[in-house]
Amino acid sequence: MNVSEAIATRKTVRAFTPERVARGTIEEVLAKAARAPSGGNLQPWKVYVLLGEARDELVRRVAEARATNPMGEAPEYHIYPPHLAEPYKTRRFRIGEAMYATLNIPREDKRARLQFFSRNWEFFGAPQAMIFTIDRAMQQGQxxxxxxxxxxxMLLAREQGLDTCPQEAWALWHRVIRDYLSVPDNEMIFCGMGIGRADMTAPVNSLVSERAALDEFVTVRDEA
Ligand SMILES: Cc1cc2nc3c(=O)[nH]c(=O)nc-3n(C[C@H](O)[C@H](O)[C@H](O)COP(=O)(O)O)c2cc1C
Structure with a gap:
């Protein structure tokens, strides 16, 4: 698989099969991924890998916390800007509508939408999970x-025949995660990620997200 194929076939998967992935495969992906560039070579990433019972326990703890706090904790960072302007607002709306359309859940059915959204906190069934943190001292560049x-x-996962779901939704449970994983106070919980094999029989995985046309985000100056 070349880079273009990995990019073209990567998409956010929101239903996984229960098939387990070997710990060695996950570690290989992470070791290779850490060749990512970083300003000053700070390598400002941290990742907590949750396999088997360790992953199930986080899901269980969040399910328990939801009983008293169904919408989660106030996140430690703005997942989106507080006042999302155009064209971003429409893009966000359109992906949401397209996703719920694959599930046949209409806009009015808030309960069903929330129920599906809360599958985030089960990693959408992915048997392997990761939680990413970053030192609070780090700035935009990091x-x-x-x-x-x-x-x-996410691209290396494709090379292994695996799929992923990056999930900021986990930022809504930063206290539960911090407590469970003993995350030090200086680390902020950015997001989670489910990794495993896509369940391609699940209608939600038929979703193909849109992208803006090149001229909407590229400015070229080419003066001979
Ligand atoms: C950092 C990050 C966090 C995300 N958080 C979530 C999430 O919590 N739940 C979810 O269903 N999708 C989440 N997504 C997936 C995006 O909705 C998705 O990437 C976007 O709609 C484009 O679709 P694609 O990944 O299938 O190309 C996240 C993506 C990124 C990069």
């Missing part, structure tokens, strides 16, 4: 480095 590390993981 968050971008962390993004490159995440991108590498």
């Amino acid at each position: 968050w971008s480095d962390l993004g490159m590390f995440l991108g590498n993981i």
Whole structure:
């Protein structure tokens, strides 16, 4: 598989099969992904890998916390800008509508939408999970480095025949995660990620997200 194929076939998967992935495979992906560039070679990423019972226990703890706090904890960072302007607002709306359309859940059925959204906190069934953190002292540049590390993981997963689901939804359970994994106070929980094999019989995995046309985000100056 070349890079273009890995990029073209990577997509966010929201239903996984229960098939387990060997610990060695996950470690290989992470070791290779850590070749990501970072400003000053700070390598500002940290990842907690949860396999088997360790993953199930986090899911169980969050399910328990949801009983008293169904919408989760106030995140430690703004997942989106507080006032999302155009064209971002429409993009966000469209992906949400497209996703719920694959599930046949109409806009009015808030309960069903929330129920599906809460599958985030089961890693959408992925038997392997990761939680990513970053030192609070890090700035925008280092968050971008962390993004490159995440991108590498998702592409390397494709090379192994695996799929991924990056999940900021886990930021809504930072206290539960911190407590469970003994995450030090200086680390902020950025996101989670499910990794495993896509269940391609699940309608939600038929979703193909849109992208803006090149001229919407590229400015070229080419002066001879
Ligand atoms: C950092 C990050 C966090 C995300 N968090 C979530 C999430 O919590 N739940 C979810 O269903 N999708 C999440 N996504 C997936 C995005 O919705 C998805 O990448 C986008 O709609 C484009 O679709 P694609 O990944 O299938 O190309 C996240 C993606 C990224 C990069």
